Amino acid sequence: MRRIKSQADTLKQLLEENFKSTEDATFKTLDNGQDQIEMVYINTIVDNAKIHDLFLKPFFEIDKINKYVSYIKSLNDYKEYKNEKEAMKEVLHGAIVLLIEDEALIVGLKLQENSAVQNAMVEATIMGPQTALSENINTNINLIRHRYHVPTLKVEKPMLMGEKSKVELAILYDEQQVKPEVLKKIKNQLEQINEPIIQSSGELHRAIIQNNKRLFPHLMVTERPDRIAYNLSQGKIIIMIEGNPFVLIAPAVFYDFMSAMEDFYQPYWVSKFLISLRYIGLFISLFLPAAYVGITSFNPEVFRVQLAFSIAGSRIPVPYPSYIEVLFMLIMMEMLTEASIRLPKTIGPTATTVGGLILGQAATEAGLVSNIMIIIVAAVAISNFIIPINEMSFSMRVSKYLLLFLTTISGLIGLMIGTIGLIYYLVHLDSVGEPYLKLFFDEKKQQT
Amino acid sequence: MNRYFHYLVILNMLANVVALVPKVLIEHRLNGVVVSIFIGVALSLLFFYVFANSMFKFPGKGEPEIIKAYTPKWFASSYLFIIGIFYFIAAGIILLTFIDITLRFINPDMSSLYTAFLFLSIVCAGALMKTEKTLYALEIILVISLPLILGIFLKSLFNPYLSWDSMKVIVQHSFDSISIESVGAASYSFVGFYYLAIYNRLFTEKVKPIKIRYILLIGIVGTVNIFTSLMIPIGYNGVDGIGDFNYPWFSTADAIRMEFGFIERVLFIFLLLYIGISIISATISSHTGLEIIKSVLPSFKWKNRELMPIIVILLFSMVTILAQYYLPQGKLYEFTKIFFIGLLGVGMFKTFLMIWIVRRAKK
Numbered sequence: 143m144r145r146i147k148s149q150a151d152t153l154k155q156l157l158e159e160n161f162k163s164t165e166d167a168t169f170k171t172l173d174n175g176q177d178q179i180e181m182v183y184i185n186t187i188v189d190n191a192k193i194h195d196l197f198l199k200p201f202f203e204i205d206k207i208n209k210y211v212s213y214i215k216s217l218n219d220y221k222e223y224k225n226e227k228e229a230m231k232e233v234l235h236g237a238i239v240l241l242i243e244d245e246a247l248i249v250g251l252k253l254q255e256n257s258a259v260q261n262a263m264v265e266a267t268i269m270g271p272q273t274a275l276s277e278n279i280n281t282n283i284n285l286i287r288h289r290y291h292v293p294t295l296k297v298e299k300p301m302l303m304g305e306k307s308k309v310e311l312a313i314l315y316d317e318q319q320v321k322p323e324v325l326k327k328i329k330n331q332l333e334q335i336n337e338p339i340i341q342s343s344g345e346l347h348r349a350i351i352q353n354n355k356r357l358f359p360h361l362m363v364t365e366r367p368d369r370i371a372y373n374l375s376q377g378k379i380i381i382m383i384e385g386n387p388f389v390l391i392a393p394a395v396f397y398d399f400m401s402a403m404e405d406f407y408q409p410y411w412v413s414k415f416l417i418s419l420r421y422i423g424l425f426i427s428l429f430l431p432a433a434y435v436g437i438t439s440f441n442p443e444v445f446r447v448q449l450a451f452s453i454a455g456s457r458i459p460v461p462y463p464s465y466i467e468v469l470f471m472l473i474m475m476e477m478l479t480e481a482s483i484r485l486p487k488t489i490g491p492t493a494t495t496v497g498g499l500i501l502g503q504a505a506t507e508a509g510l511v512s513n514i515m516i517i518i519v520a521a522v523a524i525s526n527f528i529i530p531i532n533e534m535s536f537s538m539r540v541s542k543y544l545l546l547f548l549t550t551i552s553g554l555i556g557l558m559i560g561t562i563g564l565i566y567y568l569v570h571l572d573s574v575g576e577p578y579l580k581l582f583f584d585e586k587k588q589q590t
Numbered sequence: 591m592n593r594y595f596h597y598l599v600i601l602n603m604l605a606n607v608v609a610l611v612p613k614v615l616i617e618h619r620l621n622g623v624v625v626s627i628f629i630g631v632a633l634s635l636l637f638f639y640v641f642a643n644s645m646f647k648f649p650g651k652g653e654p655e656i657i658k659a660y661t662p663k664w665f666a667s668s669y670l671f672i673i674g675i676f677y678f679i680a681a682g683i684i685l686l687t688f689i690d691i692t693l694r695f696i697n698p699d700m701s702s703l704y705t706a707f708l709f710l711s712i713v714c715a716g717a718l719m720k721t722e723k724t725l726y727a728l729e730i731i732l733v734i735s736l737p738l739i740l741g742i743f744l745k746s747l748f749n750p751y752l753s754w755d756s757m758k759v760i761v762q763h764s765f766d767s768i769s770i771e772s773v774g775a776a777s778y779s780f781v782g783f784y785y786l787a788i789y790n791r792l793f794t795e796k797v798k799p800i801k802i803r804y805i806l807l808i809g810i811v812g813t814v815n816i817f818t819s820l821m822i823p824i825g826y827n828g829v830d831g832i833g834d835f836n837y838p839w840f841s842t843a844d845a846i847r848m849e850f851g852f853i854e855r856v857l858f859i860f861l862l863l864y865i866g867i868s869i870i871s872a873t874i875s876s877h878t879g880l881e882i883i884k885s886v887l888p889s890f891k892w893k894n895r896e897l898m899p900i901i902v903i904l905l906f907s908m909v910t911i912l913a914q915y916y917l918p919q920g921k922l923y924e925f926t927k928i929f930f931i932g933l934l935g936v937g938m939f940k941t942f943l944m945i946w947i948v949r950r951a952k953k
Contacts, residue, residue: 441696446854552708553697554858558865559712562731566712569727570719580726581733 149223150241156226157182157239172198177207180241187236189253196251197238211242219250234308257281260387264532265366270407274365275387279310282367282382282389286314289371294318300329303383304340310384311346314370319377324574328379328392331574343388346381350390357540359533360573362394369403393574399534400424423525428542428564430518431468432549432557438464440553452514459509465550467511471519472546474501476539479523592793594725595786597732598874599808602782603815604732604739605871607839608684608691608864610926614775615820616832623772624764627816630776635809637937638783643799644944645786647951650794653787654885660947667886669943673787674886676936677879681872682910683926685709688868690919691837695861706914709869710907716873717880717903722792724877731870735863742860743818746846752825759829760821774930779812781933784940785874788881836919876906 161167166186172179181197196217204210214220221237223229223246233239236252256277263274275282283297294317302308311332315325328350335349343363351360361381364370365388370380373391381390391398400420405413438457442450460467478497482490502520505511522542529535541564548556548563571578606612615623648656653673658666689705697705716724746752786793823838826845835841843860853859883902890898917925 441858443855444853444858446852449852552700552704554862555692555696555700555705555708555865558862559708559869562727562866562869563712563715565730566716566719566727569723569730577723577726579730581729 150244150246153226153229153239153246154180154182154241156230157233160230161233172201174202176205177210177242179207181238182233182241183238183251184233184236187253188238188251192251193238196249197240207242211245211247214240214242214247214249217249221248221250223248231302231308235310256385259285262366265364265369265402265530267402267404267407270403271366271368273367275367275389277385277387279312279382279384282387283312283314285367286370286374286380289367290316290374292316292318295374301332303335303346305336305338307339307341309340312382314374314380314382316374316377319375320379321377324393324576325379327574328381332381340383342386343381343383343390346383347390350381350392358537358568358571358578359399359531360394360571360578362391362398362531363388363533364391364531365389366403372403372406393576395573395576396568396579399531400529402530404530420528420530423528424538427522427526427529428538428545429557429561430522431472431542432545432560433554434515434518435465435468435546436549436554436557444554453512456512456514460512461509465546467515468518468546471501471505471511471515472522472543475519475523592795592797594729594789595793597725597728598785598789599780599782600732600736601728601785601867601871601874603779603812604736604867605684606779606816607819608687608868608871609680609778610683610687610923611775611778611816612819612823612838613836613923614927614930615772615816616823616838618769618772619760619820619824619829619832620763620766621772622764622766622768623820624761626768626770626772627776627813627820629768630773631780631809631813631816633773633934634777634780634812634937635805637777637941638780638808639800639802639805640941641944642783642786644948645790646793646797646799647948648790649796650791652789652791652881652885654882656947657943658885660950670882670886673936674879674883676932677784677875677882678906678909679929681713681875681879682906682913683922683929684868684872684875685713685910686913686917686922688865688872689914690922691840691861692865694837695840695857702914703911706911709872710910712869713872713876714903714907716869717876718899719877721788721877721881724874725789725792728870728874731866735866738859738863739867742843742846742856742863743822745848745856746822746826746842747818749826749846751845752822753828754825756824756829757821760824770931770934771927774927774932774934776816777934777937778930779816780808781937785878788878876903879906 158169161182161184162169164184166184168181168183168185170181172181179201183193197214200213201210204213219237221232229239229246229248232248232250235250237248237250240247240249257280259273259276259281261273262271265274266272275285287295296315296317298313299310300313301311303311313328313332331350335346337345337349340346340349347359347361347363362373370389370391374380378394379392381392400417402416405417408416437444438453442454444450445453457464457467474497478494478501481497482494485493502516506513506516526535526539529538545557545560545564548560550556552559565579568579569577615627618626645653645656654666654670657670661669685706689702689709692705692709693700693702716727719727819839823835823842824832826832826842827835827838832838840857840860844855844857846856848854848856880899880902884899887898887902889896890901913922
């Protein structure tokens with residue numbers, strides 16, 4: 143009995159020390175004539191509406207305190223008391239601590255205001271599911287379980303992320319499909335993270351990958367429950383964190399970033415066409431600016447004479463070498479893109495229209511850039527957005543400048559060297575031990 | 591059979607254009623080149639059969655491991671060292687030739703040192719990758735360029751200006767004095783199987799021995815390949831005219847025109863594709879050489895990082911850059927001829943060695 147007595151007392155002392163000074167902490171003493179109990183909770187993160195029904199009413203109705211204790215223990219969210227530290231953590235995560243006689247009882251009564259399911263914004267599809275995830279981890283697991291009814295689907299909540307943020311983290315995988323060594327690796331890497339604050343999947347992604355100076359995404363970030371379900375069935379691991387409508391999928395390979403869920407919802411040839419369109423877009427957005435510099439400034443004889451002349455003709459008023467022209471226009475285009483992300487929705491269209499018109503029309507008339515350059519920049523901008531996963535399209539936006547730089551200093555050779563270098567780099571990457579880029583992935587019998 | 595093995599075999603058939611094979615064959619075009627080619631094909635198919643089959647008897651093991659296990663130490667280390675240098679020479683020849691081609695056809699204004707630096711930086715980075723990664727890169731580059739290169743070959747074949755009579759002249763001289771240089775040059779197209787020396791480490795599954803049927807298929811494909819690289823330039827430029835060109839295939843590609851493409855001269859497509867082929871070929875060769883030499887040299891670590899490969903590859907780069915000055919195009923050509931003959935000798939030696947090792951392993 144002595145042990146239990148000290149339990150309630152030390153806990154009460156600790157709670158008072160820590161929470162007395164906060165306005166939203168509630169310390170309540172209930173008294174029904176015979177017995178007295180104490181309730182401690184933070185009223186901003188618990189479901190206040192339920193407190194009355196769950197705790198107050200029964201306390202005054204049940205005459206024996208033993209019965210009340212066993213009633214509390216039978217509640218859905220009752221948690222065993224382990225030690226003071228755990229109890230403190232639970233209080234911070236929306237639990238109620240009941241101090242009855244000498245015993246401390248903990249009941250989770252978390253209320254979260256962010257459990258509304260949102261529409262898919264980043265990865266929208268024409269046909270197919272329209273809703274994405276919510277910002278609540280339990281709602282998200284619920285959404286996924288409703289799409290993936292398999293007993294081997296495992297949900298693990300191994301730890302809280304971040305020393306200070308202490309957000310909940312969940313790992314989901316299909317036990318039958320997942321590769322055990324990949325799972326082990328992921329768990330290992332998660333354990334090694336020691337960032338004070340982690341709030342988004344992108345941040346977690348950065349923390350998981352040891353080599354954090356990377357250009358390409360190693361894990362996939364998605365907001366679509368259908369994509370998550372599909373990836374679970376492929377043996378991938380889903381990493382979720384609280385307060386974020388995006389999850390991480392590991393491991394991810396290059397092709398994942400080039401696929402949209404739409405591909406599954408379209409007829410076979412249509413989806414093949416769309417996929418090839420995407421690769422053409424990737425190709426254009428990567429190579430066109432560099433090829434323009436390489437061809438106009440180094441090897442105009444590559445093109446047939448008529449084309450070479452018309453390009454040279456449109457460059458007559460331009461007073462500087464082609465790479466400055468390209469850089470100038472590309473950077474203007476990037477500015478427009480960035481600005482339209484950050485601008486309020488009401489101003490956005492105005493800014494882009496004005497910017498686009500001024501850049502397109504006036505810059506050529508002023509003789510700052512050639513007409514053909516405008517076409518190229520437009521083609522690059524449009525084809526860059528055709529890459530379905532945002533992360534990859536951002537990476538490609540950057541890689542384009544590397545190719546441009548190499549071509550500027552060494553002509554078409556530089557373009558080819560850069561391309562092969564890019565292939566080498568992508569091939570050399572690993573995503574959680576799986577090769578990142580490799581042709582013919584889905585072959586059943588893996589050969590090497 | 592593993593598909594990656596096919597890629598390795600195909601790679602050299604494509605790379606022979608850069609490795610001065612057509613030039614050697616064309617120099618001997620009136621010295622019984624046809625018979626020399628057949629002799630070369632027969633010899634290298636024999637080497638192919640013996641070497642590949644004996645390597646497949648040791649699944650998951652590279653040549654260094656096998657040689658070290660079955661021969662005395664002094665022999666193993668000196669043999670592996672020499673063989674490793676051979677692979678580096680192969681990579682060096684391709685690089686030096688392509689640097690020269692680049693300077694002649696694409697960027698005459700660029701300094702040769704800078705071009706060499708560009709090529710070497712990418713080849714060295716590739717050679718330092720893991721073995722399986724080089725294969726993935728090889729696959730990607732081949733899948734992109736192979737259809738286009740085949741298309742160019744076909745286009746050149748169906749050109750009305752191709753003179754079949756000139757080619758007949760070559761056949762007429764089939765039995766004139768046969769030269770060992772052209773035998774060696776012909777065998778170069780087949781030596782892709784030597785890469786097994788390292789890449790066999792990845793082929794861990796036990797495979798059935800290669801059948802004669804497969805060897806015959808390779809022989810036919812290779813023969814067609816060698817005859818295309820010899821005959822098409824002759825068909826375009828004439829028996830006498832072709833002798834004037836240093837890089838017969840690139841000059842020939844410049845004779846082909848695409849009427850409706852927005853790139854009119856096939857040369858540029860050909861050049862850009864061949865940059866890819868020669869870089870990956872040099873990467874694979876130098877990677878194989880690097881892995882073999884690494885197995886002989888002591889490992890040398892600094893801050894948990896293996897430094898020996900980097901030292902070896904830097905040495906290779908330095909030698910390549912120096913060779914640019916001491917081995918200009920004409921001398922490189924003479925050197926390549928010696929290399930081709932050496933290739934025959936090495937093939938012979940390797941074949942006997944492998945037969946002996948397989949016998950010892952059976953005991």
